[in-house]
Amino acid sequence: MPETNVVKLMERDYFLKVYADRDFLMFEYYNSCGFQLKIGVNPFSRLGFGAMVWEAALGLCQYFEKEEIRFSDKKVIELGAGTGILSILVALLGGDVTITDKSELLKLIKRNVSYNIPSSLKPQVHVSALHWGHNHTLFPLDYDYILCSDIMYFHYNIPLILKTLLHLCSKKTIIYFASTMSYSQNVTRLGYVTLSQYFQTELVCRYDVKDVNVYRMIPNTPPTVQLDNL
């Protein structure tokens, strides 16, 4: 028999139902990089996709643990952060993080930050509304890392995500972009084909069981595009 080498994707340890809470239906508990993360979720809320933890976020948490990536003194921004789980881990690993999503998700993110981030680290956690392709120019251009997990599933969002990434990236920026490839498969694949025209893109990790790919991207030098042309 050939030896199988299937890397499992981390899963929640357990969950607690808290029906009484208007924001959260339950708390999910995850272990990553030596931290226990307590994440409030509400899969049935009007907040939609963002109010639950997606597999690609777990894929990136697990990848950071495996590669022992630390974020001390690094400036990080996450797009479409949902519950905020990934950025919360990155803040615990020392990063100065800007956690972004649509404005309606910010309350959920702020609550999850308050459950997980000790007061000594709060000054390095910022929660802001960033709507792709609309207010991205209000954000600076000096991030060391940009994080994206399971955000590329609608066709019309591809140019908006690209425009946002091109604005936020400088020469030093590394993007970690993870996706569940089978979810909205054609859009996701088209999205990566599009992004790879503008960024050097490398598949650095794959979780077969959940069909999650983790890509590392750096900007092409010289840049391939004028922002005005997008």
Ligand SMILES: C[S@@+](CC[C@H](N)C(=O)[O-])C[C@H]1O[C@@H](n2cnc3c(N)ncnc32)[C@H](O)[C@@H]1O
């Ligand atoms: C499938 S969820 C993924 C959430 C989180 N990244 C994760 O992996 O658990 C997609 C996220 O993208 C956000 N989103 C969708 N369209 C957006 C837009 N135009 N601008 C900013 N965020 C957006 C949603 O609110 C949601 O939180």
